[in-house]
Amino acid sequence: MNRFSKPSALLSPTLLLAMLAFILPLPAFTTRDADEVFAAHEKAFYRERGDRAWFREHNEGRQKVSFWMRAEQLEMVLDAYERTEDPRYREMFAKLFHGFQHDHGETWERNEFNDDILWMVIACTRAYLLTGEQGYLTAARANFDLCYARAHSPDLGGGLWWKTDKQCKNACVNGPGSIAASLLAQATGEDSYRKKARNLFTWLHHQLVSADSGRVHDHLNRQGRLDPRCFTYNQGTYVGAAHLLDEPDLAERAIRYTRDELCKDGLFPPAGERGDGGGFNGIAARWIARFVKDRSREDEYGPWLRKNVEAALASRRDSDGLIWCRWPDKTPPGRRYSWGCSSAVVLLQVVNPG
Numbered sequence: 001m002n003r004f005s006k007p008s009a010l011l012s013p014t015l016l017l018a019m020l021a022f023i024l025p026l027p028a029f030t031t032r033d034a035d036e037v038f039a040a041h042e043k044a045f046y047r048e049r050g051d052r053a054w055f056r057e058h059n060e061g062r063q064k065v066s067f068w069m070r071a072e073q074l075e076m077v078l079d080a081y082e083r084t085e086d087p088r089y090r091e092m093f094a095k096l097f098h099g100f101q102h103d104h105g106e107t108w109e110r111n112e113f114n115d116d117i118l119w120m121v122i123a124c125t126r127a128y129l130l131t132g133e134q135g136y137l138t139a140a141r142a143n144f145d146l147c148y149a150r151a152h153s154p155d156l157g158g159g160l161w162w163k164t165d166k167q168c169k170n171a172c173v174n175g176p177g178s179i180a181a182s183l184l185a186q187a188t189g190e191d192s193y194r195k196k197a198r199n200l201f202t203w204l205h206h207q208l209v210s211a212d213s214g215r216v217h218d219h220l221n222r223q224g225r226l227d228p229r230c231f232t233y234n235q236g237t238y239v240g241a242a243h244l245l246d247e248p249d250l251a252e253r254a255i256r257y258t259r260d261e262l263c264k265d266g267l268f269p270p271a272g273e274r275g276d277g278g279g280f281n282g283i284a285a286r287w288i289a290r291f292v293k294d295r296s297r298e299d300e301y302g303p304w305l306r307k308n309v310e311a312a313l314a315s316r317r318d319s320d321g322l323i324w325c326r327w328p329d330k331t332p333p334g335r336r337y338s339w340g341c342s343s344a345v346v347l348l349q350v351v352n353p354g
Contacts, residue, residue: 038345054070058336093131114147175240178201179244218230243290268308312343312347315328
């Protein structure tokens with residue numbers, strides 16, 4: 001008898017699955033990880049009362065997080081909604097929006113930082129594009145228009161001033177300004193916003209970007225002196241602005257610079273979790289991941305982004321699941337800041353598990 005014909009010699013389903021698991025690479029993370037990391041951040045920092053909500057500055061107090069950090073954490077909620085289409089996130093955003101307006105008003109001209117206003121304009125316009133809720137678009141248009149009117153000038157060749165004191169023109173206002181205008185053009189169909197987006201991007205590209213490398217410098221001061229510092233969030237918003245204006249080659253050059261020059265061993269640079277830098281990598285990841293998805297560049301950049309996800313998950317704190325912004329170092333016990341913990345949350349919402 002041919003012993004190889006016996007049914008007992010065939011691979012069992014369990015053994016076959018085990019072999020396939022060994023042969024086929026497992027995803028760097030799963031959607032469950034993305035859900036759990038968001039839930040940990042929500043439990044630690046999100047608070048609501050009636051139809052209003054906000055994020056706490058840290059997990060040991062009642063202080064609300066500041067204007068622009070709050071706006072960016074509203075975007076974090078939209079990232080989760082865009083990934084899942086779960087109506088719970090849509091409802092959360094609505095409460096956060098009402099809480100924001102309760103604290104800061106319907107128009108935000110009292111804030112001297114023009115970039116702060118534009119971060120929230122981006123959040124509101126994205127929310128309108130995802131939900132169709134007219135109130136978000138109304139807020140976005142009113143505040144973009146007032147910000148552009150006070151911030152734009154022909155000084156230094158054009159572009160937007162960073163603050164109302166008009167001392168410098170920065171990447172952190174002109175990149176988001178171009179993105180906000182492009183999104184408003186999508187939302188309204190008005191070509192005037194498209195022209196503003198193009199003009200702001202052109203100024204940013206020619207005044208603050210090294211064309212050969214894709215490095216985005218921080219700002220020009222009033223005397224025209226260049227500050228060469230380079231931060232991941234400015235790289236990210238330049239990528240986003242270029243992508244929305246159909247400039248893929250320029251966007252990709254900036255992505256490569258971010259990956260190859262700003263990252264060490266492929267990991268986004270660590271930052272202080274309490275200061276502005278705590279959320280920079282989340283902003284970079286958001287716009288880079290959008291480019292990668294829309295332009296089908298997963299093979300080139302997906303492994304790099306997933307390496308950062310793996311590093312972030314390695315940092316996860318056992319006690320409550322929070323992840324700070326210095327991955328892969330383990331998140332320490334004690335006080336943690338919502339802004340500093342937001343980068344990892346954004347990263348897991350926007351990166352494809354593979």
